[in-house]
Amino acid sequence: MKILAIGRNYAAHIEELNNERPDEPVIFTKPETALIQKNAPFYYPDFSNNIHYEVEILLRVCKHGKYIDKKFANNYFDAIGIGIDFTARDLQDKAKAKGLPWDLAKGFNGSAPISKFIDKNEFKDLKNINFSLTLDGELRQQGNTSLMLFEFEEIISYISKFIMLKKGDIIFTGTPKGVGPITIGNKLEAFIEDEKLLEVEIK
Numbered sequence: 001m002k003i004l005a006i007g008r009n010y011a012a013h014i015e016e017l018n019n020e021r022p023d024e025p026v027i028f029t030k031p032e033t034a035l036i037q038k039n040a041p042f043y044y045p046d047f048s049n050n051i052h053y054e055v056e057i058l059l060r061v062c063k064h065g066k067y068i069d070k071k072f073a074n075n076y077f078d079a080i081g082i083g084i085d086f087t088a089r090d091l092q093d094k095a096k097a098k099g100l101p102w103d104l105a106k107g108f109n110g111s112a113p114i115s116k117f118i119d120k121n122e123f124k125d126l127k128n129i130n131f132s133l134t135l136d137g138e139l140r141q142q143g144n145t146s147l148m149l150f151e152f153e154e155i156i157s158y159i160s161k162f163i164m165l166k167k168g169d170i171i172f173t174g175t176p177k178g179v180g181p182i183t184i185g186n187k188l189e190a191f192i193e194d195e196k197l198l199e200v201e202i203k
Contacts, residue, residue: 001032001166001168001169001170002029002032002163002166002169002170003029003030003031003032003034003035003112003169003170003171003172004027004028004029004159004163004169004170004171004172005027005028005029005030005056005085005106005171005172006025006026006027006150006155006171006172006173006174007022007026007027007028007174008020008021008022008026008149008174009025009026009148009149009150009155009173009174009175010143010147010148010149010174010175010176010177011147011149013174013175013176013177013178013179015177016177016178016179021149022149024158025150025154025155025158025159027158027159027162027163028102028103028106029103029107030085030106030107030111030112030172031107033109034107034108034109034110034111034112035112035113035114036110036112036113036114036200037113037114039198039199039200040113040200041200041201041202041203042086042110042113042182042200042201042202042203043110043203044182044183044184044202044203045088045108045109045110047088047091047108048088048089048090048091049090050088050089050090050181051086051087051088051089051181051182052086052087052089052179052180052181052182053084053086053133053135053140053141053179053180053182053188054084054085054086054087054141054175054179055082055083055084055085055131055132055133055141055143055175055176055190056082056083056084056085056172056173056174056175057080057081057082057129057131057143057145057173057192058080058081058082058083058114058115058117058170058171058172058173059077059079059080059152059155059156059170059171059173060077060078060079060080060081060117060168060169060170061076061077061156061165061166061167061168061169061170061171062076062077062078062079062167063075063076063167064164064165064166064167065156065160065164065165066160066161066163066164066165067160067161068156068157068160068165069157070153070154070156070157071153073152073153073154073156073157073160074152074153076156076160076165077120077152077156077171078119078120079117079118079119079120080117080118080120080123080126080129080192081114081115081116081117081118081170081197082114082115082131082190082191082192082197082198083112083113083114083115083170083172083190083198084112084113084133084188084190084198084200085106085111085112085172085175086108086110086111086112086113086182087105087106087111087179088104088105088106088108088111089105089181091104091105092105092106112172113188113198113200114170114198115190115197115198116197118192118197126145126152127145127146127151128144128145128146129144129145129192129193130142130143130144130192130193131143131144131145131190131191131192131193132190132191133178133188133189133190133191134188134189134191135180135182135186135187135188136186136187137187137189140178140180141175141176141177141178141179142176142178143175143176144176145173147176148173148174149174150174152173155171155173156171159171182202183202184202184203185202186201186202187199187200187201187202188200188201188202
């Protein structure tokens with residue numbers, strides 16, 4: 001399996017980081033070693049002193065596909081989850097300033113905690129899913145899939161032009177505004193609607 005992620009998919013988040021609004025989805029990847037599952041803790045690495053949380057809705061790919069037409073893209077994912085895209089912002093800023101890739105800033109060990117997945121048919125409207133993140137019980141991020149610049153089907157269609165999707169792949173679909181730093185001792189909790197699906201202690 002592989003982890004594919006979308007950057008700059010919520011306008012307010014683009015503004016808070018003073019980034020340019022993209023004309024096409026911004027794609028980056030994380031290795032499988034980035035995954036944290038079953039609410040395991042995140043251990044703060046020694047190579048960064050400015051790691052940020054970014055809560056995101058996840059898609060689970062359910063079959064192989066490439067060059068997928070947008071009108072058929074809904075058939076290529078079967079479940080929804082929530083995850084955190086941990087980002088070493090200091091490493092990312094350094095790379096961006098030099099025009100270099102973000103791989104280390106986004107793909108380090110443990111940078112992708114994920115929840116269990118829920119059958120997509122349990123959602124009344126995939127274009128109207130509320131999700132949120134709290135830090136030590138305080139609301140920090142709140143989003144809705146209706147606010148995405150590129151919706152699920154467009155993301156899948158676009159990625160599949162370049163990278164073949166395979167069953168079990170996970171797609172991070174972008175983060176809303178409110179990203180910020182974590183410190184050792186923090187506890188993050190992520191919700192879809194009112195259901196807590198993920199918690200991560202920072203150690």
